Amino acid sequence: MIDREDLIRNIREFHAQSADRPFVPGVTEIQSSGACLDADDKTALAEAALDMRIAAGGLAHKFETSLARKIGTRKARLTNSGSSANLLAITALTAPELGDARLRPGDEVITCAAGFPTTVNPILQNGLEPVFIDIDEHTYNASPELIGAAIGPKTRAVALAHTLGNPFPVAEIAEICSDHGMFLIEDNCDAVGSTYRSRRTGTFGDLSTVSFYPAHHVTTGEGGCVLTDNLVLARIVKSLRDWGRDCWCEPGESNRCGRRFGFELGSLPYGYDHKYIYSHIGYNLKATDLQAALGLSQLAKxxxxxxxxxxxxxxxxxxxxxxxxxxxxxxxxxxxxxxxxxxxxxxxxxxxxxxxxxxxxxxxxxxxxxxxxxxxxxxxxxxxxxxxxxxxxxxxxxxxxxxxxxxxxxxxxxxxxxxxxxxxxxxxxxxxxxxxxxxxxxxxxxx
CATH class of the missing domain: 3.90.1150.10 (Aspartate Aminotransferase, domain 1)
Incomplete structure (x- = not known):
């Protein structure tokens, strides 16, 4: 019989044998970015694979909880990429549950012209209008002055990235947003672990996003996350990520709430299976436990x-x-x-x-x-x-x-x-x- 512990031990030994080659100037490429993976990462993936953790489950939930605690938010919603995280964050702000505060087609969102496309694309994909501003030449970030000058009668939100890990003046910009009744979305994909005024980036906005692509601070291969302190927004993001369904039970759970056949929503008959009632026009943007296993190992480092x-x-x-x-x-x-x-x-x-x-x-x-x-x-x-x-x-x-x-x-x-x-x-x-x-x-x- 093949012993599981022997398999894991062999993986660690295999990793030790594949030591990094010495650096040779002019021969060895110095990459601009890349994943740093060790024996713990390999064994975490292997153990999840041995358990056939091929969908989102307990490890995904544990990773969400651990990441939210590390960053300093109440909730985290794991998804399949940082780009999907941005899409979920912007789309959540258009949800009917937000009432008059919700974003509607034609509303303006301030953002930077110098940046990554998927910070801006969800604005367009939701029928909103981007308002492009310039950046500071030394920090490559937006400034409160540029934000203030860009606000117009239709401006309802600000969506900005912390450029190359360098925080924009997020406390001041969050205050501007609060004063004008605007949402703030922090694209924190390049800046996990950065702080502004001794507070972690990703905790100032109504929503923030993270990427776990191999170039980023922590990797799951592909992957991302939406973080928030707002429980209503957290539930909306989860619904949008999970096909748009109204049910909050995890996939594979039958009746966690005890009311699976006790709802009457829309024009559906009373008792229609809550797992198949849809309250949003959503997607399937979930990640897997395999990714979460690697993420938990990476997060420790x-x-x-x-x-x-x-x-x-x-x-x-x-x-x-x-x-x-x-x-x-x-x-x-x-x-x-x-x-x-x-x-x-x-x-x-x-x-x-x-x-x-x-x-x-x-x-x-x-x-x-x-x-x-x-x-x-x-x-x-x-x-x-x-x-x-x-x-x-x-x-x-x-x-x-x-x-x-x-x-x-x-x-x-x-x-x-x-x-x-x-x-x-x-x-x-x-x-x-x-x-x-x-x-x-x-x-x-x-x-």
Missing amino acids: LDDFCAARRHNWLRLREKLDGIDYLRLPEPTPGSDPSWFGFAMTVMSDAPFDRFGIVNFLESRRIATRGLFAGNLLRHPAYSNISHRVSGDLTVSDHVADRTFWVGVYPGITDEMIDYMVASIREFVAGFRRSPARPLESSIEEKR
Whole structure:
């Protein structure tokens, strides 16, 4: 007979034999992001697989509870991706249960032009109108001033991401939303573990979202989550995720509430099976216990992952300080970011462009990425959408043309960081600054 414990022991031994290869500068790729998986992660997945945990169940519920406790919210609803989490969060705000506060087609939602598409797409998918604002050139985030200037008579919500793990001034923006009776949705996908004013991001908004894609702080392979303190919104999100059904019993549970055949809703006959009564136009966006098993193992290491990201970002920042032609990133005042990446912007007076330095780094096996969409409105998919722009998008355009970032995820070592720094400095050193051409001090001076 094959012993289960022997199988698990063999998995751990197999992991130990597949040790990481030594870093070879210029040969080993330094990825911009990636999952950090250890023997505990492998055995967690294996044990769930041995138990055939192939649908959402007890482990999914345990992961939701553990994540909500870790972030600091009352409820968490696990889903199949961060993009689905954003869709569920925005859609929940259109639910009839919210009465006059609900979002309706044509209502405006303020968001950034410089960001990731799936922060914005649910706004469009729900018939709402995005109001695009610019970002700060140092933090790559929205500011309270830009939010305040964008509010119009139809503005009902704000949906923003904490860019590259750097919190936007979320306390101030939450206060603006409260004063104007607007919802706030925090896209926290890049910033799990970040804090603003010593409080975790993801706890300020009416709803917040997380991604568990391998690039992010904690991974389940694919996966995401919606978090909230609002029990009504938590129930709406669960219904939307689970086909839109009214029943709150978990799949596979027969009659947890004791009233399965005791409801009369809509024009259905009394006693119609509550498990098949639908109160929302929903989806099937559930995750599985296999994913949750990995998530629980990963969540136990979140603090260490965040510490490594902070360490790598700070090492890059200190060793690149004072470099010519590149604007280096700044944390938002009052924040302690759990960084997703290290952004750099090629200054307007530089004798090289982003294409030049990015290709140099890529030739050195140093992976780079643009700052997501740059300016979404310059992409074909958004060329004909109904929208409004508040102010101008000067910095967003600058980001689209001149900004890139490199990785700081926990799989990057000090040796890799130092090689990245040396490569960047070597490239920049090939261009000598003319005394007659002073450093560009600020985009704001050009406005």
